[in-house]
Amino acid sequence: MNKKVSALSDQQLLSAYLSGDKDAISILIERHSKRVLDYIRMMVKNNEVADDIYQETFIKVVRFIDDGRYTDNGKFLSWVLRIAHNQVIDHFRQAKQQNNLSESDAGYDILNTKRFADTTVEDRMVSEQIENDLRKLVDNLPEEQKEVVMMRYFGDLSFKEIAEQTNVSINTALGRMRYALINLRKMIKENQLILT
The missing domain is CATH 1.10.1740.10 (RNA polymerase sigma factor, region 2, helix turn helix motif)
Known part of the structure; x- marks a missing residue:
């Protein structure tokens, strides 16, 4: 170059x-x-x-x-x-x-479980809407908090794994999650969302 x-x-x-x-x-x-x-x-x-x-x-x-x-x-x-x-x-x-x-x-027959047997189209639509609403809220979090939430809930990582991957202590990872949840609750209340 x-x-x-x-x-x-x-x-x-x-x-x-x-x-x-x-x-x-x-x-x-x-x-x-x-x-x-x-x-x-x-x-x-x-x-x-x-x-x-x-x-x-x-x-x-x-x-x-x-x-x-x-x-x-x-x-x-x-x-x-x-x-x-x-x-x-x-x-x-x-x-x-x-x-x-x-x-x-x-x-284990995954298709023969109550979780899948009782799911209707309406249930799936509501779940998708809740997930979309929640994802939008997560996107508004500060980057460090967003990262911990994504790794924990969407990546299914333990806090130990999150701490290792982000090069912070477990307490820092837990603290970021705590503040993320506080911020999410605040945004849910401000936006009057019902996530059930």
Whole structure:
């Protein structure tokens, strides 16, 4: 990469890419690749999985830009890290679902449980709406609190695992969760949401 190109800002590279310079997106990705990959590796603690999530993240980034869904506000790296974070959460969610479904391999008939037998279309719609409302509220939490909530409830990680992955003490992780729950309760009350 020559000095002239490396001196371009993220916004200038994005403009160049959108104007037809296909090399500009490669330069932009290369510029931020280490930071994004380090973040993903810190979260998942598995290099192979991290590499896959990294690839998916930048595929999504390019797709969003190509579709015109990226609004340039001077925070390109933050936007990419948010996509990476969501990809990590999706990974944990899928792993959790696979673990739950594998119980049927051990002679447990998952489709013959009361939980699934009594679920109606209305129940699923209400559950989806509650989950969407809650997800929007979680997105409004401070980043450290949001991270703990996502890892605990969507990633199904223990507080010990959360502490290890975020490089904080267990007490700090618990404190962040406590403040997150306080903030969520406050937002639920302010928005007069019913989550039942």
